[in-house]
Each structure stands twice: as C-alpha cells, then as structure tokens.
Amino acid sequence: MRPTVKDIARHAGVSAATVSLVLRNSPLVAAATRAGVQTSMDSLGYVYHRAAANLRMRLTHTVGLVICEITNPFYAELAAGIDDALDQAGWVAFVANTAESPTRQSRFIARMREHRVDGILLAPAEGTSAEVVDELSRNGIPVVQMLRRVGRSADYVSADFRLGMTLAAEHLIRLGHQRIAFVGGARRVSPARDRTEAFRAILPRFGLPVGPIVNCLPTREGGAAAVGQLFRDKSSAPTAVVCHNDLCALGVMLGLADLGLVPGRDAAVVGFDNIPEGAMHRPALTTVAIGGRQIGEEGARLLLRRIKSPEGPPESIILPPKLVVRESCGPRPSI
C-alpha cells in the first residue's frame, strides 16, 4: 500500500493536518516541523494523491481536450501548443480524438464530465450543434471553442480567416491573376464558411468574377480530385487556386503534376495553415500561416483564466494570419 498523509503523520510524530499544511507550503508550520515531515515523506516514498485532494477542494486541475482530428498535422500543432501552456501552469489534459464524429464527441464529453474536468478545450467535430456548447455553459463548465465556432455562449479562440483569405486573394491579384478558383469549403464549419464568404466578397471588389468554387474534403486526396474538375476544360481553367488548407493545396499541386502542369508556373497555388511539410515541398507552398501552436497556447490560457473567474461575457481571441510567400505562386501564365 502506498503511504498516505496519516502514515507520514505517524512517522513524523505530528498530525495529518500538519502534514497537509506542509504539502501546501503553508507559512503556518514551523521550520523544524516542516523539515521533519519532509524527511518522513522522502523516506516513505510519499506520492501526493491529488485525486483525493480534488474531492475536498473544488478543482481537479484537469481539463478535457477534445480534438476533431489529431492526425491532421495542423491540429497536432494545436495540441502541442495546448500541452505546453498547460504544462507551464501545472495542469493536465484528458485527450480525445473525435475523428469528426459528433457521436464520439458527445461520448467523450460525457466521460470527461464524469471525471470532473474543470473545463473543456473543444475543436468541435463537423456537425456539432450549438446545443453541445450551450449545455456545458449552462451547467457551469467553462468551454473554449477552438477554430470552429458552434455556439455564442462560450469563449472562442481562432484566427481571422476572412483576413487570411483577403491576403491570399490580394497577393494573387497583384500577381496578375484574374481567374481564381477556391478549393475546399465542403465542411460545414465556421472557418470554411468564413473563407468562402471572404472569397466571394474580395474578388468583386477588384472587378473580378468569382471564380469556380469546388467543394472537396480538405485532404490531399480531396485537393487532387478537385484538380480534375477545375482543369478538365483547359480554356476555362483557373490560373490560380486558393485552397482551404495546406493538405488540400499539396493535393492540388499533386493533381497538377499528374496533369503535367507545374505549380507556380502553370498555375498558382495558395494554402492555409503553414504546416511544416508545405515549406519542405517543391515547389515550396505559399500559404496563409494560421499559427496553430499559438492558438493552442492562447486557448489553454484563456480556459485557465475562465476557470479562475467564470463570470463575465464570452471572450473571443482572433489572431491575425500572415501570408508566407514561397514558390507555388508565380505571375499569371501568359496563355
């Protein structure tokens, strides 16, 4: 059996209450007593039983991390950022990978509530209803929505996807492109909507037609497949493609290559996210950097703040994206 405060108390010749005070670094306890208790703890190999303490205190110092797809490198970065911030504060996260399944997500959330997490970091699965977030808020469980916003009752951390799309489009327009396509947008999630709306809005402002929009999954496979649709008819094919994310953009470049076209020369390609593999690709991918790691850190910190002071209206942190120009966008090809 592992030693408890009682065992330490007996061994050190004090009461359990005193041991507890030592554990909590209370100034009330005399230096000599503290030292004695410390040596007892060392010699018995005491391990603090946080779960037992949690029962008495109101906090578990634990949060739930619910992620829509951990194998997506962008969300892996997000998770790493969260892990960093929580580590600094001495907190731990339960993790759950919903794989974009709202059912799985609900199951995970229920399980985490049973474990009495103090709050939840949620990158919602596609198709998550606002009710999921509202229900948690109603029950006094702080939630921070990350990237995808499904409810208005909880905090939100994200990037300004509209601005990101504007940066990307303006860059292409400045290079002389006039037929600009958008690939992605199949997802029924706020960042996809934001991008699509911004895309529809920015082109007319420059007197350009809103190029074709192809719905596809934001994966390499989806991007590669979209190329087939866009470039079937050479005469109407776009000269530039903005993609929902880098994964998708890498797919588009792959699709172009398979058609014998060179990305950056025969068609410009821009992505979103700035995942590492974009930089280590040829041609290197021009992209809108979203800063997943930073969003994760900010999200974790916001959640901890919210747990400490649950009052006040929901907060939003919207980080500005940055255009990273690399090789995948050349000037409009002369026809």
Add this chain to the structure above:
Amino acid sequence: MRPTVKDIARHAGVSAATVSLVLRNSPLVAAATRAGVQTSMDSLGYVYHRAAANLRMRLTHTVGLVICEITNPFYAELAAGIDDALDQAGWVAFVANTAESPTRQSRFIARMREHRVDGILLAPAEGTSAEVVDELSRNGIPVVQMLRRVGRSADYVSADFRLGMTLAAEHLIRLGHQRIAFVGGARRVSPARDRTEAFRAILPRFGLPVGPIVNCLPTREGGAAAVGQLFRDKSSAPTAVVCHNDLCALGVMLGLADLGLVPGRDAAVVGFDNIPEGAMHRPALTTVAIGGRQIGEEGARLLLRRIKSPEGPPESIILPPKLVVRESCGPRPSI
C-alpha cells in the same frame, strides 16, 4: 451545486446505497426501484462523479499517454490508435507531449502519478534511462513501452524493425543496387539501433559493402541535409538510400530534387512508417509500413490487460512490418 447520490436517494425515497447499486447496474435492485431512481437521476440532471468513486475503488480508469513528439505524423497515428482502443473500453487518457525532453517527461510522469493513473503508455523521449521504467515497475505502476524500449522490466509493443530493414534492403538488392546508403540513426533509441544493426548485417550477406551511413535527425530537414554529404562526390555516390523514416525520406527526395536528380530514376529511396503523405507525393514513396495505429491499439489493449492482472513476466508484442512498393525505387541507374 451538482446533485449527488444522496440527493437522488432523497428524491427517490431510497438510500444512497441503493442509488449506488442502480448506478453500477447491480442485479440486486428491483425493477421498480431501479426505474424510480432512474427518473430521479434524469429529473435532477445527475452526473456520475467518477473521481469520488475512484477514491473508494482502487482503479481510476485512467491511463497516462506520454508521447515523444505528437507533431510527428507517425506518433499522431499512434495516439489515434490508442484513443480508439481506450474509447472502446471506456477509459480515458491524460496526454503529454514530451518533445523529446527527458526532463519534461519526468515531470509529466510525476504529475500523472499524482493523478493516480492506473498505467502509463510510454513512447520514451530520446535519452530516457531504464531507471524511469524500472522505478515505475517497482512501484507497481504498469507501463507499456511503445516502439522504443528502454527497460526490460515492463511490457513492450513495437514493430520488427530488423525485419523491416531486411525487406527494404532485399528489395533494393533485387533491383540491382550495390551501393546502398543508410540515412538516419542519429537517435540513441532502440528502433534506430535495430535498423542500423540490421543494415550492417544484411549487406555482407549478399556480398555487398556496407554503404555509407549518415547520421541525421529523422526529419525532412535532416534528410535533405544528408543528401549534400552523400552526393557531394558523384563517383562514390550511392544508387539507393534507405532512410530512418518517411519524414527523412521525403527530405532526401527533396534534397535530390534540389540537385537536379530524380528520385526513383537517379537514386532509389525507401522510408519507414508509411505516413499518408508518402503516398501522396511524387514520386510516391516506397516504404516499410510500420502500422502506427495498430501498435497504438495493441499497446492500449496490452496495458488494460496488464492493469487487470499485474502478475506475470513482461510481455512483448512485435508486429511484422510490410514493404509498400511505390515509385521511389527504380532499378540501379546505368552510369
């Protein structure tokens, strides 16, 4: 305040003990009583307080997941597999990303012990001493080491990297290659050692010299940099390169492309892991599939078994790798 079993008991007109029996689906309780308790729970919005129950029972139904680098897509797959298996069993995992830092790792493990995890799934950071695992084992905390083995006192799940290397090398030899290099091996971890040793062993068996071995980090950057060393002198350059992992292999292909060489034509490249991006690359990467997801699942299941019955000698599960032939290996280029 959230309702407790006592509140439910009062509301349903039974004792707390009976509510507990209902919660645990005990056959002891009469159908009518059970129904009454159920409706009380529904109407009061009861949420099971597992942490409190844990204190009484000896299990927390919680494991620690300590991963050396979650942003590496291979380990992300591993994590997804673990998550799947735990979900099926109704368990939850605390997650920690050590980012290859043994210090961070020790801190995380200590924190998880305070939370009284029932076991730990460990993909050890580079430089982890056997003592870390032994200490846990001595204290009766089940550990499953994943991929990297640092101690003999705990279970281990991995792939047969020696066999993997043999498959890769034989494939290249069969294609006619005679100057075969190995890129990777900088890591002081068992899978790297296994690969290196197998590499050294297999070539002499075919009467071939053990080609150059370049130590580098198993990243795109590392692979790309290694190309510079290997292909500086054209006359002695290898015709085939086996890489520590796919990330590294993608880097090597990038480096080759930057030298104007075409992977698969001017030099063959093989990776390890079979991460998704290898398939969606041109040329598509030939690789030794390790099955990270499956290793994760097996590891989680093994840990749960071990938690249920802690007795018995440490177990090892070594899964066979599979060669996935794609485009990055052609026959030996005629000079």
Add this chain to the structure above:
DNA sequence: AAATACTATTGGAACGATCTAAATCATAAA
C-alpha cells in the same frame, strides 16, 4: 407454525486529502 432460503434494502465505515474552529504552547506584559 417454525425454520430456511432468498430477495431487496440500508446504515455506517471506509477511501485520502482539506478545512474550520479550537486547543496547546511559549513568551511577554501586568
């Protein structure tokens, strides 16, 4: 009718910490 067996239910003590309020102790002041 009494004894037996079985089914449902329950009070109260755990689990391992913290918290409150009160007790103890030394020291200085009256």
Add this chain to the structure above:
DNA sequence: TTTATGATTTAGATCGTTCCAATAGTATTT
C-alpha cells in the same frame, strides 16, 4: 502569579462514492 498575545498544532467534519454486514420482507420447505 496571572493574563494576554501570537505562533503552532490538531481533532473532527467533510467531499461523493463504494463496500460490508446487517436487516427486513417474502416465498418455500419441513
């Protein structure tokens, strides 16, 4: 010597559950 003061220490209740042993209640057997 007594009292006041401040510094330490502690007994005992508490958090929300499960477990044990005991208690009713009901049906079956003798």
